[in-house]
Amino acid sequence: MTTTAQIQPTFEAWRSKARELLKHGVAPENVDWVDASQTASLLAEVPAKYQIAPNASVKVPAEFLRLAANVCAHTDQRRFAILYRLLHRLALGGEKHLLAMPSDRDMHQCTMWAKAVSRDIHKMHAFVRFRLVGVNEQNGREQFVAWFEPEYRITRLASPFFEKRFASMEWSILTPDECASWDGNKLTFMPGMSRHDAPAADAHDDLWRTYYRSIFNPARLKVQAMQSEMPMKYWKNLPEAEIIHDLIASSDQRVRAMIATPERPVKPAPNNAYLNSLRNKPEKLTSPAPASPVSSP
Amino acid sequence: MELTRKLEILADAAKYDASCASSGAARKDSRDGKGIGSTGGMGICHSYTPDGRCVSLLKVLLTNACLYDCHYCINRRSSNVQRARFTPEEVVQLTLDFYKRNYIEGLFLSSGIVRSADFTMEQVIEVARQLREVHHFRGYIHLKTIPEASQALIDKAGRYADRISINIELPSQKSLDRLAPEKNLTNTMQAMHGIRQRIDENVDAKKAARQIVNRPRAKAPAFATGQSTQMIVGADDSTDALVLHRADELYRDCRLRRVYYSGFSPIPEPSVLLPIKPPPLVREHRLYQADWLLRFYGFDVGELLPKEDPNLDLDLDPKLAWALRNRAVFPVDINRASQELLWRIPGLGTVNVARILAARRWASLTLADLQRMRVNLKKVMPFIIAADHRPHIAQLENANLRQQFLPGPRQLELNFNAPPPTTPADATMVLSGQL
Numbered sequence: 001m002t003t004t005a006q007i008q009p010t011f012e013a014w015r016s017k018a019r020e021l022l023k024h025g026v027a028p029e030n031v032d033w034v035d036a037s038q039t040a041s042l043l044a045e046v047p048a049k050y051q052i053a054p055n056a057s058v059k060v061p062a063e064f065l066r067l068a069a070n071v072c073a074h075t076d077q078r079r080f081a082i083l084y085r086l087l088h089r090l091a092l093g094g095e096k097h098l099l100a101m102p103s104d105r106d107m108h109q110c111t112m113w114a115k116a117v118s119r120d121i122h123k124m125h126a127f128v129r130f131r132l133v134g135v136n137e138q139n140g141r142e143q144f145v146a147w148f149e150p151e152y153r154i155t156r157l158a159s160p161f162f163e164k165r166f167a168s169m170e171w172s173i174l175t176p177d178e179c180a181s182w183d184g185n186k187l188t189f190m191p192g193m194s195r196h197d198a199p200a201a202d203a204h205d206d207l208w209r210t211y212y213r214s215i216f217n218p219a220r221l222k223v224q225a226m227q228s229e230m231p232m233k234y235w236k237n238l239p240e241a242e243i244i245h246d247l248i249a250s251s252d253q254r255v256r257a258m259i260a261t262p263e264r265p266v267k268p269a270p271n272n273a274y275l276n277s278l279r280n281k282p283e284k285l286t287s288p289a290p291a292s293p294v295s296s297p
Numbered sequence: 298m299e300l301t302r303k304l305e306i307l308a309d310a311a312k313y314d315a316s317c318a319s320s321g322a323a324r325k326d327s328r329d330g331k332g333i334g335s336t337g338g339m340g341i342c343h344s345y346t347p348d349g350r351c352v353s354l355l356k357v358l359l360t361n362a363c364l365y366d367c368h369y370c371i372n373r374r375s376s377n378v379q380r381a382r383f384t385p386e387e388v389v390q391l392t393l394d395f396y397k398r399n400y401i402e403g404l405f406l407s408s409g410i411v412r413s414a415d416f417t418m419e420q421v422i423e424v425a426r427q428l429r430e431v432h433h434f435r436g437y438i439h440l441k442t443i444p445e446a447s448q449a450l451i452d453k454a455g456r457y458a459d460r461i462s463i464n465i466e467l468p469s470q471k472s473l474d475r476l477a478p479e480k481n482l483t484n485t486m487q488a489m490h491g492i493r494q495r496i497d498e499n500v501d502a503k504k505a506a507r508q509i510v511n512r513p514r515a516k517a518p519a520f521a522t523g524q525s526t527q528m529i530v531g532a533d534d535s536t537d538a539l540v541l542h543r544a545d546e547l548y549r550d551c552r553l554r555r556v557y558y559s560g561f562s563p564i565p566e567p568s569v570l571l572p573i574k575p576p577p578l579v580r581e582h583r584l585y586q587a588d589w590l591l592r593f594y595g596f597d598v599g600e601l602l603p604k605e606d607p608n609l610d611l612d613l614d615p616k617l618a619w620a621l622r623n624r625a626v627f628p629v630d631i632n633r634a635s636q637e638l639l640w641r642i643p644g645l646g647t648v649n650v651a652r653i654l655a656a657r658r659w660a661s662l663t664l665a666d667l668q669r670m671r672v673n674l675k676k677v678m679p680f681i682i683a684a685d686h687r688p689h690i691a692q693l694e695n696a697n698l699r700q701q702f703l704p705g706p707r708q709l710e711l712n713f714n715a716p717p718p719t720t721p722a723d724a725t726m727v728l729s730g731q732l
């Protein structure tokens with residue numbers, strides 16, 4: 001007998017449903033997982049008729065829950081089913097050591113999904129760019145808004161980091177799936193928005209691009225290395241990405257100019273007390289420098 | 298001078314310093330609503346420039362005016378580069394503005410040497426002081442220190458910074474005398490020893506404090522948690538053996554977090570002593586791999602670089618090169634061998650070794666298991682025994698084995714532009730922006 005488990009595509013929803021199914025010993029092959037946010041009309045949920053009485057308690061290692069949280073954020077349709085099968089094998093199937101078996105098929109699949117998700121989270125921490133939109137008149141806190149397009153549904157998983165780091169600002173991160181907002185005290189989540197709801201630029205973007213341009217070394221061009229860490233799909237929301245093409249295109253020319261530059265002759269040392277002290281004390285080779293007199297700026 | 302122009306000059310002046318790490322700081326955050334920022338755990342690379350390098354910190358010089366004449370450096374006094382100077386307030390504001398927009402993890406501040414070592418250090422410290430004490434900045438701060446500065450100032454720098462560093466630049470005094478005549482290896486090593494002592498003392502003090510009270514988490518560290526250094530490669534004629542012996546000494550005696558190897562790169566103001574040549578990128582990459590093997594895989598320098606061959610093989614990664622020289626060690630049975638021996642198998646990183654150790658308690662591992670762990674089978678197969686695999690001894694003894702691993706001509710070019718991560722450890726290294 002097949003049960004339909006229709007849930008919102010979140011870890012919390014999956015966990016409570018999975019717990020319920022597991023308590024009744026429902027086998028993974030008898031569950032049909034449906035993403036409620038993807039179905040047009042909600043099927044009238046038929047309460048499942050369980051054949052077995054609820055099992056007292058279900059205990060799984062914390063490590064599994066961490067894995068599950070990431071897997072649920074993935075977008076692959078099969079994730080809830082495979083995750084439930086893993087849970088079932090772990091909790092009721094007597095395969096307690098599954099988590100130490102990266103070569104197991106289900107484990108491998110879930111690990112891959114979790115990895116992709118955690119990479120996406122990492123990239124979100126890296127590539128979100130806040131834009132100043134105003135100042136809260138009551139408490140003087142600066143207010144920032146960012147627009148970001150993660151690959152998976154990671155807003156909730158990625159937000160605590162921003163809370164810790166930017167607790168004294170007010171900020172919102174808008175994404176197509178879900179938005180996060182911090183008012184200085186509380187983190188709240190709202191439905192997704194569109195990029196037009198976020199400001200397109202910040203006055204500091206120019207200064208940031210200046211920095212980006214200047215820290216780049218044209219003599220070491222390694223475009224592939226850059227792209228493997230900063231894939232092009234993220235470029236559209238990075239202010240510095242606008243100048244990447246120009247930097248690459250002009251680097252050859254810049255290196256040529258360096259090569260054409262005549263070598264500079266060595267200038268003599270100026271008469272400076274500190275420099276003289278370095279030169280005049282060969283015994284300094286073995287003892288630390290004496291503190292030189294401190295001059296004020 | 299306009300701020301934009303200053304930033305241009307002083308970032309350009311700082312770009313030859315390879316260090317950009319922002320990992321390993323003490324855990325701190327700003328959830329108390331005061332100040333801004335957080336550190337702890339892995340640092341983040343907020344961007345990448347087309348040279349493949351991570352942008353994690355605002356890396357600038359306070360001034361690019363310098364009394365010294367280091368010939369590999371664009372800021373040396375003999376260079377005709379335009380000079381500029383930030384006020385401490387300007388750097389502080391830039392750091393905060395960039396940080397709030399999530400462009401960076403923090404600040405890496407260095408400076409040309411003006412007036413004296415102590416005078417310069419005081420200026421650098423003032424920036425860090427303002428960030429920490431006036432603005433309660435809890436992001437990452439890396440300060441470059443000058444070995445000739447007084448111990449009191451180095452201590453002070455360490456109290457504000459998460460990391461401090463002194464660049465050793467070249468592995469021997471002979472090379473320094475020629476290319477960086479003001480620099481002194483003994484002073485540098487002594488200063489590093491001093492810093493190590495402070496770091497150790499701080500670790501002990503923290504342990505002691507933890508036993509008495511639970512100290513609030515959001516406190517800035519009492520002393521930096523690590524130090525690092527940089528060696529320039531390809532500017533002098535030092536061998537890889539010399540470079541790695543020096544690095545090894547620094548890791549052991551001064552407990553450095555990282556030694557960065559920076560392939561000498563052409564600068565716009567070339568010196569008569571150091572004419573322009575392309576940066577030795579492959580050599581730099583091999584040095585990083587060898588460095589990794591020294592620190593995490595239980596190799597020592599002598600094994601990687603036998604006396605008769607003091608330079609790394611540019612065509613093969615150093616572990617593979619070692620394995621080919623020591624074929625009698627192989628094949629190694631992945632279902633029985635010790636961790637130390639597994640670490641020596643070419644193509645197996647520490648992460649996969651840990652996985653193998655965990656998984657083999659439950660089942661005898663096959664090639665398919667390795668494949669699911671994303672092990673490069675072609676690379677490991679000649680060296681291992683698995684449940685369903687045993688290499689032909691003839692293959693291991695074959696003099697042409699080396700040939701099999703050589704990259705084709707096309708690939709070599711690829712290699713040069715973007716050395717592929719060879720081990721999972723390498724990949725994490727790249728991920729964390731530490732390469």
Ligand code: SF4
Nearest residue numbers: 363365367370372373
């Ligand atoms: S001390 Fe040497 S390396 Fe440092 S800025 Fe001056 S010239 Fe450059």
